[in-house]
Amino acid sequence: MNRSSAETGHPALDSSEIITGREPLIAWLEAGCKPRQAWRIGTEHEKFPFLTDTLAPVPYEGPHSIRALLEGLRERYGWQPIMEGEALIGLKDEKGGSSITLEPGGQFELSGAALENLHQTCEEVHDHLAQVRAVGDRLGIGFLGIGFSPLWSLDETPVMPKGRYRIMRAYMARTGRLGRDMMFRSATVQVNLDFSSEADMVKKFRVSLALQPVATALFANSPFTEGRPNGYLSWRSAIWLDTDPDRTGMLPFVFEDGFGFERYVDYALDVPMYFVYRDGRYIDAAGQSFRDFLRGELPALPGELPTLKDWEDHLSTIFPEVRLKRFLEMRGADSGPWRTLCALPALWTGLLYDDTALDAAWDIVKGWTAEDRQKLRMNVPKQALKARVAGRSVREIAREVLAIARDSLKRRNHVGCKGQDESRFLDVLDEIVESGRTHAEELLALYEGRWNRDIRHVFRDFAY
Template identity: 70%
Template sequence: MPIETKAQLIEELASGSKPKAEWKIGTEHEKFPFLTDTLQPVPYHGPRSIKALLDGLKDRYGWTGVYEGENIIALSDPNGLGNVSLEPGGQFELSGAPLDTVHDTCEEVHEHLTQVREVGDRLGIGFLGLGASPLWSLAETPVMPKGRYGIMAPYMDKVGTKGRDMMFRTCTVQVNLDFASEADMVKKLRVSLALQPVATALFADSPFLDGKPNGFLSYRSEVWRDTDNARAGMLPFAFEDGFGFERYVDYALDVPMYFVMRDGKYINTSGESFRAFLDGRLPQLPGEKPVMKDWADHLTTIFPEVRLKKYLEQRGADSGPWRRLCALPALWVGLLYEQSSLDAAWDLVKDWTAEERQKLRDDVPRQALHATIRGRKVQDIAREVLAIARAGLEARGRHGCKGKTEAAFLDPLDEIAQSGKTAAENLLALYNGDWHQDVTRVFRDFAY
């Protein structure tokens, strides 16, 4: 069914609203595969390859292969419970199922890492959870055979300086969360945007690039400051009076497109406007109107710090070790899924100006917990935020097999906030100490 009006796009976003009893938690995380003997990146083809990994997981665990032409590019669960996909440089991503509790999502992460280790061990492939690729140059990094990347990479070169680093040399962990209504979405989006730099600081874990320190604690976060500012950033308009689904649709309509898919093939529409497509004025498809799949595809090519689809995606964290993959959903569920905690979080940030929020966003990649806003260190704000999140998780009262609530998953973040030392700073201390400035030790000491 062609889309005829903007109202249909607004309704599509609004249709994500659901009662609290139906709210779910969807966690995604990326990691770098590497050859365990040479510490080189894993190519797509060959006996020890990304293709062999995907085929091995499919054959051993019953995943369904997803193909682009003859190439396997992803795996889907035959029961609709999540999928495994590839990022441009071969980063391996689990997009988890919508689950009820953080306990469930942590079990899912554990099961996934068990599977990839089982198959990877047989191939001599390991996996590293960091926010940025610590060793390989862009030239050394393989390119996965997915059509969209052949469109995105050249376009990135036109609109920023770090787009290829983003695509090929970074890894993140995200959590996707629900909202009850437009008003609930607005409050959650505002809290999430304002506090995203605090999450970035707590999860900062990307201090290396090209075999040496890169000058940042979260290089992954720094990359987004100059990838494509027409589709990234802190969305200051989300804090303006009257913001809601329609205002986000207006924003998305004017974010430049990348592509349209027709008959399984990518049509390059980079730089064109979805608004023109809605009017039947897309030069590549003259007279043709979009369908809802085109809109869904377009929304996935918008990269703000928090992304609105039919749910909210928290996008500010570096990937990292197993414990922190479970800590991210715990943090945001604790802040957003209990009204008292959401209110407390809003009280904390509601007076911050757009300029203050942006400066914090700009400072955190380099300074992490040492950055300040209104004279307060992010470390102190992080402690307060974690206390709010812990209260929210305790109020939820979802107990795991050992009787603990979801609040236990915040423990690694409390350690970071109390010590004032991020994972990145700990890695730099090792690099300058026991590792004798040999960054390859990160593969030995921190692989899953």
């Protein structure tokens, strides 16, 4: 979600500025503060391309490939190329602000523009899926929205030609058992939202971090691995528990007195680096310290000092359940059916963009201890709506949270072309709560019933 200084109301910061201390890093985050009228909604979602004849993953090269898909979108719809050397690794809409990027295993991601309301967000999702389907149909490529690759092994999954992924892949083999599964076989939907001040950021961070497992439960949609049930409703969420403890988790310090931009900078400085980008290539700095970089003592680039762009790159390699950049990223949800791609931004916009809603949401979570929050995070991947925290079920909490969000969206009163306000995008989540069954549980019922334990049906029944 990128915006110019004219849109944010802040002077532009020079990304090439050399930095030697913490103050510019804190200022970089603080520059994200925006007046309420400049708040926007930026949605990102990933999906799995597959070959419609064989249901195999789509390779990068060849006549029916990721590259051919990107080229087709470029030629037909006027997207601009994003290159890494000779490799076409993405597309961008320089005027609109959106981009199409590749995750490590070929997961196709739309990074949406910064939009004013949820009707625009959902229209963007619809237009993107229409474009990829139009090009994909000619190439024999379909797209599946699910939180984890349901059929292919890690060895069968293609590797995209991006230098940063080569470095991350090697490093993750040393930090947890499941980091490569996260990279190559998981898919998510997330929303990026703004804040007006440090105090506003802190309150939104605390509410969204505490409630992130509730979102995980509502969007649980990854119950299969390599053709069979894996014992979880959100295996994608479970994977993050064994990926890299240095850069993931529920960040207990966010709830401590005195938390703000400075404390987050100190946390980020202690997260080991992955790389430094110089002259079109990624330099391996895996496991090295950004603090050393500030002193000109980075082993990968001895004597060289970082820029603000290096800091921005480093922040993008930190993966907590909620991530702070110059906006807040909600990172807890599995990818899923079309309706859920609109529901995720609706949920968090409703909770975080209205003071009454934010206060009400804080009232729900303010009594939870760090142990409560962590236990909930640990239990939700398997139990989803049946998990409990502070004597209440997640289903009960989700019902209350959705009512708060719905009232908030009604107060926003953004009416779409059919005369309906933004609260309609929550309908699919209300249905999940009322039934008590997540989408993952619906998939498992189909697997044991009509599908006769043949996972291939998920590609036929649930492709976009």
